[in-house]
Amino acid sequence: MTADRPLRADAARNRSALLAAAAEEFAARGPDASVAEIARRAGIGKGTVFRHFPTKDDLLAAVVLDRVDGLAGLAHELMSAADPGAALLEFMGSAAGHQRQLDLSFLREAAGINDRLDGERAELFAAITALVDRAKQAGAIRADITGMDVILLMCAPNHVVSFVPGAPPELWRRYLGIIFDGLRPEGAHPLPEPVSP
Structure with missing residues (x-):
């Protein structure tokens, strides 16, 4: 049970980093943001992004x-x-x-x-x-x-x-x-x- 905890903590950190990176990239580029650039910002592989979020x-x-x-x-x-x-x-x-x-x-x-x-x-x-x-x-x-x-x-x-x-x-x-x-x-004063x- 305790061996699983670091994995869960790592997964939570990865998700947090991924959402922060995605927010920055979407803010900079809008809906045309690149998933590859989001992955790079987050320090994870593009495949990991799609494992968490299929689209x-x-x-x-x-x-x-x-x-x-x-x-x-x-x-x-x-x-x-x-x-x-x-x-x-x-x-x-x-x-x-x-x-x-x-x-x-x-x-x-x-x-x-x-x-x-x-x-x-x-x-x-x-x-x-x-x-x-x-x-x-x-x-x-x-x-x-x-x-x-x-x-x-x-x-x-x-x-x-x-x-x-x-x-x-x-x-x-x-x-x-x-x-x-x-x-x-x-x-x-009264409002419309x-x-x-």
Whole structure:
């Protein structure tokens, strides 16, 4: 039994390295990413990649699921935070920070790859909406903000910074602050109709 443990640990490390390498390659090249280059980045053979993931779409779906699961896990953890407004801000900051470290715009290409991905994304959206509802109940954000508003705004800080040549690495935090101030109830004006999920 103990002899098996190093193999399981090695397999877990290989999978982690493979997903990290795949995320970087997909972020750089989109769906046209090379499996051979992913294997090279991960330090494993191309055959090993296909043993774990029979197709490139399976690998892309695994990368997306890994990111979505991480964000959903964080959202669930923050549901028990004492300060719902600070919890929502922490979640939005973490989501923007992860996106800054690795451009995840390629995730849009992964929609509908498999049913599990659709289910996990729905779970993430529900968790974000629950964070938003807690923040509203605590009076930390305005009452007319929806979960979908926050979902759509999560990518905004990095999107804005992408238009600034040579932007400092932490500039996105400035725009997250501006966005979050716009969510607060102080000085709020009525909003047009909300977007549908």
